[in-house]
Amino acid sequence: MRRLLLGGVAVLLLFLGGACRQQDDSFEQKVKQALVYQMREYPESTLKDVYKNFFQDRYGPGHLLSDTAAAGAYLRRELASYTEITGPYFEPTGWEGNFYRVNLSVIKQQLVPYEDFFSAFVRSVQGITPVPVSEWKEEWGRILQIIEREYPSMAEFENDRRDIAALLDSGGYVVHHSPNFEKRYAPHYRIIEKSIFEAEILPRLP
Template sequence: MLTRRIALNAGDLNSLMDIEATYHPKADLADIYKLLCQAYYGPSHMGKELAAIRKSLAEELKQKRKIYTPLLQDIGNRKGFYRVSLDLIPYLPEEGAAPVPLSSIPKKLSRTQPSEAQIDYMAFLIQDSCLVMDVDIRSWKATWRRLWPRIEARYKPSEEITEFVVEHVQKAAITKHSKNYKKLYQPHYRILHHKLLKTVFDIEA
């Protein structure tokens, strides 16, 4: 597991919001807040117990009906985390094998169920991408206060959605994706740290 939170500067923040706007232009403030929680804390919000991580992953793989793209979304400006589509799991190499070149993966994917070993491996990678420590509420509130002027100016959120997000900030809790986001994009992904991602996929190839 990771021992320290990812440090992101203003340029990093602009980059990840630009990328999100490209892939998910209809994202609202709740979706952006979720993105930032993931950018700073990775997959820790989903729990750190391997069995629970694997169970949740296996259940979602059975339920999903469509290919989710982008296959990879950088949410840390190459120094933090990535959102990894569940549709990449069937292409995971055996544990310890060389990373799979991303360019070798078909441009048009078909629905493929991963092996049990691949689900196990992905669950391990997710767990290893979690932070050892829990979210520090005071630190997260301070981070949000620093980020808020830039976010407010960019998204101009309504008072209602702002209050909803602030309630989550006060508890250092993560939001779910908005109903509109789920309807439009049908997201199915998990969060991996870039160093762990690069042990299984050569993202430069």
């Protein structure tokens, strides 16, 4: 009986070990896919720009919506601040694609009414359980190892790595796009939860 039990435990451990390896392989593959897209579409990205994409996938737009009225006023000001439209209508965030970055061009080109867009944006924080920064810090560490292997010559890498580490150590997690990214790509978007976007926004896009 004891041999049978030990044999069963051994089989279970082998199964769990294999499952963990599969999860690790899947994680790395998805992170690499996200990195390939980022560096293909935005080759002048710095580590902070890459980090921003991954933290948005984990936290969504919650940090922008502590004050809904202020968020609405800021969105209207941003819409009025520019005329040249750049970038795709939408793109998934991070390695899981929990959210989409949705270009404000969908409003400016009258594809989606402002009220519908803002409602989708606000509702994208509902049901989100904030991830403890300690947990996100661990996940970012795994992502960073892959970035270091795949893109070791990324601009401002060491400075950004130190800044992000200090931010996480202090309990923060939010960063802004790098000045170069802002200048080169002029990003104007909001983060919308995947199921809301796919049900309410995507069907209206060409």
